Amino acid sequence: MSVRRSLVTACVFLIAIHVAALGAGFVAPYPPTAQNRMLPYAPPTRLHIVDEARRLHLRPFVYALSEEGGVGAAYPEDRGQAFPVRLLVRDSASGRLHLFGVDEPARLFLLGTDGFGRDQLSRLLHGARISLFAGLIATALSAGVGWLLGLCAGFYGRWVDSLVMRAADVFLALPWLYLLFAVRAVLPLHVSAVHAFLLIVVVIGLVDWARSARLVRGVVLSVRERNYVLAARGFGASDLYLIRRHIAPATLGVLLTQAALLVPQYILAEVTLSFLGLGVGEPVPSWGNMLTALQRYYVLTAYWWMWVPGIALVPVFLAYFLLSEALHDRVGHTSH
Numbered sequence: 001m002s003v004r005r006s007l008v009t010a011c012v013f014l015i016a017i018h019v020a021a022l023g024a025g026f027v028a029p030y031p032p033t034a035q036n037r038m039l040p041y042a043p044p045t046r047l048h049i050v051d052e053a054r055r056l057h058l059r060p061f062v063y064a065l066s067e068e069g070g071v072g073a074a075y076p077e078d079r080g081q082a083f084p085v086r087l088l089v090r091d092s093a094s095g096r097l098h099l100f101g102v103d104e105p106a107r108l109f110l111l112g113t114d115g116f117g118r119d120q121l122s123r124l125l126h127g128a129r130i131s132l133f134a135g136l137i138a139t140a141l142s143a144g145v146g147w148l149l150g151l152c153a154g155f156y157g158r159w160v161d162s163l164v165m166r167a168a169d170v171f172l173a174l175p176w177l178y179l180l181f182a183v184r185a186v187l188p189l190h191v192s193a194v195h196a197f198l199l200i201v202v203v204i205g206l207v208d209w210a211r212s213a214r215l216v217r218g219v220v221l222s223v224r225e226r227n228y229v230l231a232a233r234g235f236g237a238s239d240l241y242l243i244r245r246h247i248a249p250a251t252l253g254v255l256l257t258q259a260a261l262l263v264p265q266y267i268l269a270e271v272t273l274s275f276l277g278l279g280v281g282e283p284v285p286s287w288g289n290m291l292t293a294l295q296r297y298y299v300l301t302a303y304w305w306m307w308v309p310g311i312a313l314v315p316v317f318l319a320y321f322l323l324s325e326a327l328h329d330r331v332g333h334t335s336h
Helices: 003-022 120-156 158-173 176-185 193-207 210-223 227-234 239-275 287-295 297-302 304-335
Strands: 048-050 056-065 077-084 086-090 097-101
Touching (some): 003 120, 003 304, 120 158, 120 193, 120 239, 120 287, 120 304, 158 210, 287 304
Antiparallel strands (some): 048 056, 086 097
C-alpha cells in the first residue's frame, strides 16, 4: 500500500469513527442509560428478510423478544408480528431523532445488551466520546507542552536547555502509567463524570510531555544551524520571526508523527483507569467501564458481545499506527 493510500485510509476511518462518536445521540438507536430490566444480557438481535410464510422482504425486520428468558437463558422470538427496521425514527420518550430503529414492543440490539438491559451499540458510540476524545485531548496537551519546551530548549540552549532536559530525564525515568495510577489514587474517588474526564486528560497530558520535547529539541538543534536561518539572523531577524518562519514549521512533521503514536497509548490509559474504577464511572459509558462486566467469570465466558468495547480498540489502534507510519514516511521523503 502506498504512503498516500495508507494516509487516506487511516484518515477516512478515524474521521468516520470520531464523527460517529460526536453524533452518537443521532446514530445510536437508544439513549445510553435506557434500561430494559427484563432483557439482561440479551444477544444481538437477529435481522430477517424472510418471514414465517417464506416471503422475501426488501426491508430487514426483527421480531419482538420474549421476556421469559432471564440471565443465562435464551430469549425466544415472538414470530407473530414482524417489525421492519426504519430510518429516521423518533424516540417516543425523549422525542429525539435517531438514524434507525424499530417500533415497540420490538427492540433492536445489534450488539446485544448488558446486565441492566442497556443497548451495547448505543453505549459503545457514547462511550467513544470519552475514550477516543480523552486520547485526542491528552495528546494535544502533552504534545503542546512538549513542543513548547523542546522549542525553547533547542533554540535558546545553555541553561534553558539544561533545565528542560534534566526535567525530561526525570519524567522519562518514571513509569508514567504507574505514576498515573498513583496520582489518581490520592485524588477523590467519587467525582462527577466531567471532572473525572478532565482529571484524566490533564494528568495524562502533563505527565508524558518529555518524549515530544526531546524529539522537537533534536529537530530545532539541527534547523537552527542551517544556512538560511543563519542568513536571516544575520539580516537582523528577531527570535520570534525565526521561530515562526523557519524553526516551528520544521518540527510539525515529527510532532504529528509522535502524536499519532501517543493517541492510542492515552486511549488505553483512559480505558485502563475506567476499567479499574479510577476513571469515568457509571452510568456514563466509556469503553473502560463497559469492560468491567468481564471481571465476572460467567460474563467473560458466556456473553461474547460484552467483549465488543475491547475489540473496537483494535481497528482504532491499527488506524493510528498506520497513520503514524504514513506520516513518518512522508516526513522522511520531505527531508530528503
